[in-house]
Amino acid sequence: MTIAHLLDATAELIDTLLRACANLSVLTTSRAPPGIDGETIWRVPPLSTPADGESLIGSDAVRLFVDRACKVRPNFALNHDDGSAVAQICTRLDGIPLALELAAARTRVLSPPQIAAALDQRFRLLTGGRRAVGRQQTLLASVEWSYALLTDEERVIFRRLAVFAGGFDMDAAESVCAGEGVNVVQVLDLLTALVDQSVVAVGDGPQARYRLLETLREFGAERLAEADETGACRDRHLAYYLALVEEFEEETTFAHQAALDQIDLERDNVRAALEWATASDARAATALRLVAAQGDAGGPSVFHLLHSTASRGALPHHAPPSAFVTHELEEVEGGAGALVEAALAG
Numbered sequence: 001m002t003i004a005h006l007l008d009a010t011a012e013l014i015d016t017l018l019r020a021c022a023n024l025s026v027l028t029t030s031r032a033p034p035g036i037d038g039e040t041i042w043r044v045p046p047l048s049t050p051a052d053g054e055s056l057i058g059s060d061a062v063r064l065f066v067d068r069a070c071k072v073r074p075n076f077a078l079n080h081d082d083g084s085a086v087a088q089i090c091t092r093l094d095g096i097p098l099a100l101e102l103a104a105a106r107t108r109v110l111s112p113p114q115i116a117a118a119l120d121q122r123f124r125l126l127t128g129g130r131r132a133v134g135r136q137q138t139l140l141a142s143v144e145w146s147y148a149l150l151t152d153e154e155r156v157i158f159r160r161l162a163v164f165a166g167g168f169d170m171d172a173a174e175s176v177c178a179g180e181g182v183n184v185v186q187v188l189d190l191l192t193a194l195v196d197q198s199v200v201a202v203g204d205g206p207q208a209r210y211r212l213l214e215t216l217r218e219f220g221a222e223r224l225a226e227a228d229e230t231g232a233c234r235d236r237h238l239a240y241y242l243a244l245v246e247e248f249e250e251e252t253t254f255a256h257q258a259a260l261d262q263i264d265l266e267r268d269n270v271r272a273a274l275e276w277a278t279a280s281d282a283r284a285a286t287a288l289r290l291v292a293a294q295g296d297a298g299g300p301s302v303f304h305l306l307h308s309t310a311s312r313g314a315l316p317h318h319a320p321p322s323a324f325v326t327h328e329l330e331e332v333e334g335g336a337g338a339l340v341e342a343a344l345a346g
Contacts, residue, residue, distance in 0.1 A: 011036055031146060032197040043198070046095030046213070050087040061090035061100055068104035076107055085112035092119050094213040099139050102126035122215065143219045146199065156181050157190045158199060159227060162220030163237045166268030167203070167211040175240040176233060209265075234276045238283070241266065241273040242290050 011034035014026050018036070028034070033041050047060035056062045056078065065086055069076040078086060089112060093099040103126060106115050118125045126139035150158060160177040161168070168176075173191055178184035191210065194200040199216060203209050212220060224230050248263060263270065270290070277287035 007032060007034055010034060031149070047090075047097060047100070049091045049095045056083050056087055059087075059090060061093075061095040062086055064097060065090060065100045065104045068101050069107040072105055072108045082112040085116040088116045089119065092116070092214060093122070094215055096139075096213065096215060098142055099126055099215060102128075102139055122218065139215065140219075143216065146197070147219070147223070150197070150199070151193075153182060153186065154190055154193055154197075155223070156227075157187065158194060158216075159220045159223040160229065160233050161194075161200065161210075161212055162217050162224050163230075163233045163272070164212070164217075164269060165272040166266075167209045168269065169207055169209050172240055172269075173210065176236045179232065179236070237269070238273045238276050238286060238290075241270050242286060245270065245290060 007030060010028070014028070014034060015036050017026065018024055018038075029044075033039060047064060049061045050056050050059045057066075062078070066076070066078050089103055090100065093103060099122070103115055105128070106125065110118070115125070123138075123140040123143075128138065147155065147158070157173075157177045160179075160182075161173065163176060164172065170188065170191070174184050174187045177187050177190075182190065191200060195202050195210070200210050200212060203211070221230075224233060244266065245263065274287060274290055277283045277290055
């Protein structure tokens, strides 16, 4: 049974039943664990998306998309022309079954390349096409339902996390998300709550990294704009990654490779910070610092890192640097200005 909307009451009932029946087992599904002593939690990940060099049909997400597309368009077939578009759809929708079903329903009137091209407006695209309860009829309704179940403070940190690109660690979350309405000491508990509620994904490794699925990130960015917090949060994001890059500039030769590895891990965030820095004349000096910080120790490496990221489309392109910023870049010695413009141009 699904207990997400009645978590506390159901948890109390299950606890009472388990105490009364020694051999009883209860299987439930929910967006958050009930928190009962002795419970075993199995997290259900999104469907697997196509990996480089692997057959498309080996992806669970692709198989679901093709199956649902065939139901609304019986002659649908995964061919060479559509294969890359279907792979892009599955990857950009994070392997979320509901999103894939809604996207596949659009094959009645759109080709896979057209669907892929429309995903920048995914909440407008992925509507209707299935008979279900209200929250499962559109992608937006499903995400809004989950968002409504968050506490006010959880909503604040969730929308602020939307400024991160490609993942983040706890230090970054505390630096960017703390502010009006959220104290830095609250960030750990609030982030844990979002992980428990399947809103934030956490990866394995020596240092835990977190990420929002792209669909949730887009939704969070819209809520951030509605709260008029985009500028303040992106400024904090920029300040954090500028400090990170400048800190690595001071690393010793022995630690230099480790520093570059960390910059590589944060490449999407560094690029997002650079895009924000170059979007306004007021941040021109900060943009120059962000690139010039690695000028002697690792400038070319960071440049190639950002350039390759843009080339493979890991992040959408935003507005080009303003005329004032462009002029300032042209005046910088050592080629830092050229690095900024080339990195952003992809």
